[in-house]
Amino acid sequence: MARAATTSDVFNAIAEPQRREILVLLRTGERPVTELARKLGMTQPGASKHLRVLREVGLVRDRRAGKQRLYGLDARGLRSVHEWSGGFERFWSDRFDRLGRYVEDLNHERRGE
């Protein structure tokens, strides 16, 4: 085996700090590649590659505009991330942060299966 199939997955796409930065920048609207590269301090090919990953998982869309290619946000895919992480919300809320977890664990002494 090896490295398992991670690509093509939204969670993997946002695992990269620079890709998250791109998404944040795109919240303010469509942007051409060069501008993204410049603002984030990366090379143009670097930006293109990250954008490609984001496009493949559906988080951005591109549109031709003359010589430029504008990338825009399509954040619907982030909804699953939000919902998945939200499934743990009670574990970080004050009520459950400590005591809750402790009590829960006690309930599970039947951990044999």
Next chain:
Amino acid sequence: MARAATTSDVFNAIAEPQRREILVLLRTGERPVTELARKLGMTQPGASKHLRVLREVGLVRDRRAGKQRLYGLDARGLRSVHEWSGGFERFWSDRFDRLGRYVEDLNHERRGE
């Protein structure tokens, strides 16, 4: 350069499907390594390695219990993921899904910087 520093980051830790499964399982309480491995259909060393990553980013804690080692959830680190993804919420809500994005983009014809 190479592969950039991704490890030691919560986003990276949850990029792995199996690690997400572990976290979900741990929502019901502490579990020993072998049980996790069995339930998720992975080998014991495999489980240990994923648990190590999760421990290093602070998403799980371990506790010795006789011969066993119990792993428990500490999901506070997922809060940042939830909040980050929540920052895009308006982009997937019905109101903004299409029209909103379109209008926003129009506002940014001043995209020269």
Next chain:
DNA sequence: CGCTCATATGCCGATATCGGCATGCGTCAA
């Protein structure tokens, strides 16, 4: 057409990752 700008792609090197296997280490019981 030939040139230039904007972007994508290909190739490379360095490295990180994942799974499998063998083995080390600690704990408990006889």
Next chain:
DNA sequence: TTGACGCATGCCGATATCGGCATATGAGCG
């Protein structure tokens, strides 16, 4: 102490990833 169990670690092979560089592709312009 010896042995069994539970888990961690080390090593390996296959592969994926990221950054950098050079280059291909495409659009607009003169």
